[in-house]
Amino acid sequence: MxxxxxxxxxxxxxxxxxxxxxxxxxxxxxxxxxxxxxxxxxxxxxxxxxxxxxxxGRLPVATAREVLGHIDDDSLGRTIRMGAALWALPQVPEPDEDDEFVQSARGEVEQLLERLGWSNAQALSTISPAYRSLVVGLAAFRRLGYTWDIELTLPYARLMHEVAVLDLNFVETHSSEAEKVEIAVLGTVLLEPVLHTLRRVAQEEEAARRYGFE
Incomplete structure (x- = not known):
């Protein structure tokens, strides 16, 4: 054409x-x-x-170019290729390692991964933006004075693992390696807002079930 x-x-x-x-x-x-x-x-x-x-996804052109470059890079294995593409997406800033709440959250995340048996996530902890985001989020929650310990986090993490299984099952329905990485990126950019919204809808449903509409 x-x-x-x-x-x-x-x-x-x-x-x-x-x-x-x-x-x-x-x-x-x-x-x-x-x-x-x-x-x-x-x-x-x-x-x-x-x-x-x-x-x-509101990605800047330069970021989109970097993401697409990783999608097209067939010199990398699937895990590294997928990780590189996802890690090129906008991420939270590096946490302040001198912050006591960051230190506490980091220790909690390390214990969480150990309890879950997620050894691969532990191995990637020094370079993974997702690990960093988890630390930053938990630190911010604690800084506001809320208690959110490992026992509360564990069931959420197990549910998220089930979501990850569904995600990668869908990724594997695509034929080429580039398509697999591409759909993983699009799933992050396009479907994460959908999952967040589903959580809110579920909260509304559960709140109405428990407390009614008064």
Missing amino acids: RLAELSKRSGVPIATIKYYLREGLLAPGRQINARTAEYDEDHLRRLRVVRALIQI
């Missing part, structure tokens, strides 16, 4: 597609002559992924 058809089918303006091409978010089309290139279904699919990352 030509650029005009790619624009029509994707709903993305021609000027925006040209911008994505210049920024390396979209591979060049097959050159027919000096002024014309031809694009295929892979371009259309990638264009939709780019739009999802930038418009819905």
Whole structure:
């Protein structure tokens, strides 16, 4: 298909597609002559992924480019490739290691992973943004004076492991390695808000069941 058809089918303006091409978010089309290139279904699919990352996920162009670079990097094994793509997404800042609440939360997270038997998560703890986010979140909760100990966290962690199993089962229904990594990223960018919202809807349902509407 030509650029005009790619624009029509994707709903993305021609000027925006040209911008994505210049920024390396979209591979060049097959050159027919000096002024014309031809694009295929892979371009259309990638264009939709780019739009999802930038418009819905609100990723900066540079971040989207880095994420897509990891998705396309077939020199990496699946776990590292997936991790690199996910870790390129916006993350929380590094915690202040001198903060007593951070120190306490970090010790709690280490105990949590040990109780769960999550040895791989323990091995990745020094580099994983997810581990860092967990520490920062628990530290912030404690800083506000709320008690949230390991016994309260354990059942949530076990439920999240069940969610992770469902996530990766879905990832494995896709054929190519690039698709597997791509859907893992899109699941994080697009579905995490859905899961958060489902939790809120469930809380509303449970609150109404317990306390009524008074």
